[in-house]
Amino acid sequence: MTARQACAHNGVFRSFVNFGSIFCQHGEYSKAQKLVEYALDRREKVLGPDHGETLVTVTVNSLGILYTRQGQERYPEAEKLYERVRAVQEKVLGPDHSDTLRTVNNLANLYTRQGQERYPEAEKLHRRALARYVRVPGPHHIITLGTVYCLAIIYYKQGQEQYPNAEKLYNWALTGYEKVLGPNHSDTLAAVNGLATLYSRQEKKYSEAEKLYQRALAGWEKTLGPDHGETLRAVGNLAIFYSKQGWGRYPEAERLYKRALAGQQKVLGPDHRETLRAVNGLATLYYKQGQNRYPQAEGLYQRALVGWLKVLGPDHSDTLAAASCLATLYSTQEKKYPEAEKLYKQALSGYVRVLGPNHRETLRTVGCLATLYDSQGRHPDANCLRSEFRLTLPYDTKILVAF
Known part of the structure; x- marks a missing residue:
C-alpha cells in the first residue's frame, strides 16, 4: 500500500471513529460499537496492531470509552483496551507523552467508575498525569484542569475525610x-456543579x-x-438537592422534577437514561411523602424498572437500583411483602454477579432483605442471610449490621 493510499484509508477510518463518537454521545451504543469496531479491525489489518503513532491507538481508546459508557459489564473489556494502548504508547511515545497521559487518565476514569476498591489506582494514575501536566503545559491549562477535576471527583467519592482535598481541587x-x-x-x-454537589453533602x-x-442552571x-x-x-440536580431537605422544599423539588421529566421526554425520549433517572427521582420524592403518594411512586418506579430492563438489561446497576427502590416501597406495605422479597432477591443476585458479594450495594440489599424477613417474623431466614454475607467479608461487618 502506498503512503497516499494509507492516508486515504486513515481518512475513512477516522470518519468511522468520529461518527461512532457522535452515536456514543447520544447513547446509541450499538451503532457506535459497530462503527468503531469496524474501524479498529480494518486499521489493524492495514497498519498493524501495535502501530503506536498512528490512529490505531486512537481507535482503541475510542472503543474503550464506548465500553466504559455501556456500563459495568463492559468494564473488563475497556480496561484491556486501555492497558493495550498504554503499553504501546509508553513504548513508542514515552511515559510522559500527551497521548500516553490521555490514556492514563481514561484508565483512571474507568477505575473511578468501578467504585471504592479501585479508587487508590485511579488516584495514583491521575496524580501521575497531573504531576506532568503541572510542569508542562502548566497548572491552568485546560488539560491540567481536566485532570484536577477528575481527581476532585475521586476525593469526593471517598467521603467526608477527603472532602477538604476535594474542595481544594474543585x-x-x-x-x-x-x-x-x-x-x-x-x-x-461542570466544576460549579461538582462543587455544589460536594457542598450538598x-x-x-x-x-x-x-x-x-442555581448558578449552574442559569449558566446552562x-x-x-x-x-x-x-x-x-x-x-434535576437542583430537584435532588431540594428533595433531601425535607417537607418544606418538596414542592420545589416536585416542580423541578416534573420540568426535567417533561423536557427529557420531549428531547431525549421516554426510555432515555436521563429520562428514566428523572422518573426514578420523582418516584422517590413521592415515596418520601408517605402513604397518600405511594400509588404515584409505585407507577413511576415500575415505569423506571421496565425502562431500565429494556434499555440496559437486567444486570445493569441502574436496573438493579430500580428493582431495589420498588422493593423498598413494597416493603412498607404488608400485602406486598412477597413482591418486595422477589425484587430484593432479584437485585441481590444481580449485585452479587456484577459487583461481587462484598460491594456496598450488595450489602445494602442484604440488609434490606434481612429487615424484610424480620418484619415478617422470619428471624432464622434473616440471621442466616446476614451470616452468609458476614462470612464473605474481609473487613469490619458494621456496614452490614448498620442497615
Missing part, C-alpha cells in the same frame, strides 16, 4: 476554567450549594437554552 478547577474559558463554558459549569454548606446549583439556560439536555440535568 476550586482549583473552577478558578482555572473561569479564567481560561469564561463563567458559562460547559467545563466551568455538608449541611452547614447548604446555602453555598444552592447558590452554585443562558448558553444552551431551557430544553437542552445539560440544562435539564441541572434542573
Whole structure:
C-alpha cells in the first residue's frame, strides 16, 4: 500500500471513529460499537496492531470509552483496551507523552467508575498525569484542569475525610476554567456543579450549594437554552438537592422534577437514561411523602424498572437500583411483602454477579432483605442471610449490621 493510499484509508477510518463518537454521545451504543469496531479491525489489518503513532491507538481508546459508557459489564473489556494502548504508547511515545497521559487518565476514569476498591489506582494514575501536566503545559491549562477535576471527583467519592482535598481541587478547577474559558463554558459549569454537589453533602454548606446549583442552571439556560439536555440535568440536580431537605422544599423539588421529566421526554425520549433517572427521582420524592403518594411512586418506579430492563438489561446497576427502590416501597406495605422479597432477591443476585458479594450495594440489599424477613417474623431466614454475607467479608461487618 502506498503512503497516499494509507492516508486515504486513515481518512475513512477516522470518519468511522468520529461518527461512532457522535452515536456514543447520544447513547446509541450499538451503532457506535459497530462503527468503531469496524474501524479498529480494518486499521489493524492495514497498519498493524501495535502501530503506536498512528490512529490505531486512537481507535482503541475510542472503543474503550464506548465500553466504559455501556456500563459495568463492559468494564473488563475497556480496561484491556486501555492497558493495550498504554503499553504501546509508553513504548513508542514515552511515559510522559500527551497521548500516553490521555490514556492514563481514561484508565483512571474507568477505575473511578468501578467504585471504592479501585479508587487508590485511579488516584495514583491521575496524580501521575497531573504531576506532568503541572510542569508542562502548566497548572491552568485546560488539560491540567481536566485532570484536577477528575481527581476532585475521586476525593469526593471517598467521603467526608477527603472532602477538604476535594474542595481544594474543585476550586482549583473552577478558578482555572473561569479564567481560561469564561463563567458559562460547559467545563466551568461542570466544576460549579461538582462543587455544589460536594457542598450538598455538608449541611452547614447548604446555602453555598444552592447558590452554585442555581448558578449552574442559569449558566446552562443562558448558553444552551431551557430544553437542552445539560440544562435539564441541572434542573434535576437542583430537584435532588431540594428533595433531601425535607417537607418544606418538596414542592420545589416536585416542580423541578416534573420540568426535567417533561423536557427529557420531549428531547431525549421516554426510555432515555436521563429520562428514566428523572422518573426514578420523582418516584422517590413521592415515596418520601408517605402513604397518600405511594400509588404515584409505585407507577413511576415500575415505569423506571421496565425502562431500565429494556434499555440496559437486567444486570445493569441502574436496573438493579430500580428493582431495589420498588422493593423498598413494597416493603412498607404488608400485602406486598412477597413482591418486595422477589425484587430484593432479584437485585441481590444481580449485585452479587456484577459487583461481587462484598460491594456496598450488595450489602445494602442484604440488609434490606434481612429487615424484610424480620418484619415478617422470619428471624432464622434473616440471621442466616446476614451470616452468609458476614462470612464473605474481609473487613469490619458494621456496614452490614448498620442497615
